[in-house]
Amino acid sequence: MQVREWDPAAAPAEELSSLLRANNLMLATDVPEDPPWRADSFREYLAVTMPDERRVSWIAVEGEDLLGYASILLVGDIAVLEIMVRPDARRAGLGTKLLATAAKRAESEAYGSIGVEVAGGTAAADFFEAQGFRCAFVEMRNLLDLSTVDWPQLAILAEGVGSGYRIEYHPGGPPELMFDEYAHAKATMRLNPSYDLELRPSSYDSDRLRASLATLHARGLKPYVVLAVHEPSGTVAGLTEVVVPAQRPTRADQYDTVVVQAHRGYGLGRALKARMLTELRTAEPQLEDVQTWNAVGGDEAMGRINDELGFKSNREWREYEADVDDVLRRLGRGD
Ligand SMILES: CC(C)(COP(=O)(O)OP(=O)(O)OC[C@H]1O[C@@H](n2cnc3c(N)ncnc32)[C@H](O)[C@@H]1OP(=O)(O)O)[C@@H](O)C(=O)NCCC(=O)NCCS
Structure with a gap:
């Protein structure tokens, strides 16, 4: 078995198909829903x-057989890890080997810590705890x-905003003219202000927002945005973002939902999300469900809105972190 650095941009189509098959076996085993x-x-x-990030990837192969994959995304001051071992090749040390390879590279790129997002109740949570990561x-x-959505009721919720506000729908992303306003609203505060490791994309200034939208499109991730505009001032009072991935177009990802502090209490959070769903029904008729994440014990208002719209808790998602030095020390430097 050999672990080798891998460039997905140049890889032969057969390797991509093998990785896709391994990925789907992993999903069926770990998160069958x-x-x-x-x-x-x-x-x-x-x-x-x-543009300012880099991903380094590896595959583990035995002959023609692809048994595992790992990558680190070098972003800010953290190396964000993804790691996967085909279910029939697990518990033989391959995950550890991939982790050691990734950690050594993070060290040589002068990254001090590694972060990873893991579905709760899966082997991966046990793996990272065994490797000394902290949650x-x-x-x-x-x-x-x-x-299960009551569409006529949802249409009513979508209209339920205080006077002086307008809800706007923007498939593809917010209009260029609103980039500054939009980024400002995001920077002001999220509806759910809880700390997290920021492993998901966010765009707090207009240049980064422009780059982020271009990157989403290039990766096959189609963004949709709904805005609440405060009509007297013309400012963006709130926003919600959903992405529909080409790779699994039946499930959409609800990213950030933000209502700027001064505009809370006018029904904007609920109306933004409800309007988004009504638009998606037409724009993406193949969609079967929408997923979103909330901090456990986090923002109550967001929790209430999600309940009202019919979202159901599905499973925990855990972010683990470790110092690269500690990981390498534990693994005997992985050599
Ligand atoms: C996490 C994962 C990569 C581990 O791969 P692996 O090759 O089985 O890992 P290893 O054999 O190196 O395991 C090392 C140690 O981790 C712990 N561990 C791994 N899987 C475990 C499990 N199912 N239950 C309990 N402990 C486990 C054990 O301590 C194990 O040592 P041991 O086998 O000597 O007891 C694999 O389970 C996987 O692909 N999971 C799905 C993908 C995923 O969720 N990735 C993380 C998010 S990107």
Whole structure:
């Protein structure tokens, strides 16, 4: 068995198909409620990053057989790890070997810590605890099954905003003219202000927002935005973002929902999310569900809105973190 650095942009199509198959075996084993991935834009998903970020990837192969994959995304001051071992090749030390390879590279790139997001109740949580990682943050993933939605009621919720506010729908992302306003609203505060490791994309200034939207499109992730505009001032009072991935187009990801402090209490959070769902029903008729994450014990207002819309808690999502030095020391430097 050999672990080798791997460039998804240049990899032969057969390797990508093997990785996709391994990924779907992993999903069926670890998170069977998740839809399998398709080949659409899979290469781009793996290869493209934000301009100021870099991803280094490896595959573990035995002959032609692809047994595992790992990558680190070098972003800010943290190396964000993804690691996967095909279910039939687990508990033989391969995950440890991939982790050691990734940690050594993080060290040589002068990154001091590694972060990873893990579905709760899976082998991965045990793996990272065994490797000395600490759990830095726990979120609950919520799923909304669109077949259970009361659409006429949702249309009413979507209209329920205080006077002086307008809700706008922008498939593809916010209009260029609103970039500054939009980024400002995001920077002001999230509806859920709890700390997390920021392993997901966020865009707090207009240049980064522009780059982030271009990156999403290039990776096959289609963004949708709904804005609340405060009409007297023309400012962005709130926003919500959803992404529909080409790789699994039946499940959408609800990213940030933000209502700026001064505009809370006018029904904007609920109306933004409700309007988004009504638009998605038409724009993405193949969608079956929408997933979103909330800090455990976090923002109550957001929790109430999600309940009202019909989101159901699905499973914990845990963010683990470790110092690169500690990981390497534990693994005897992985040599
Ligand atoms: C996490 C994962 C990569 C581990 O791969 P692996 O090759 O089985 O890992 P190792 O064999 O090196 O395991 C090392 C140690 O981790 C712990 N561990 C791993 N899987 C475990 C499990 N199912 N239950 C309890 N402990 C476990 C054990 O202490 C193990 O040592 P041992 O086998 O000597 O007892 C694999 O389970 C996986 O692909 N999971 C799904 C993908 C995923 O969720 N990745 C994380 C998010 S990107």
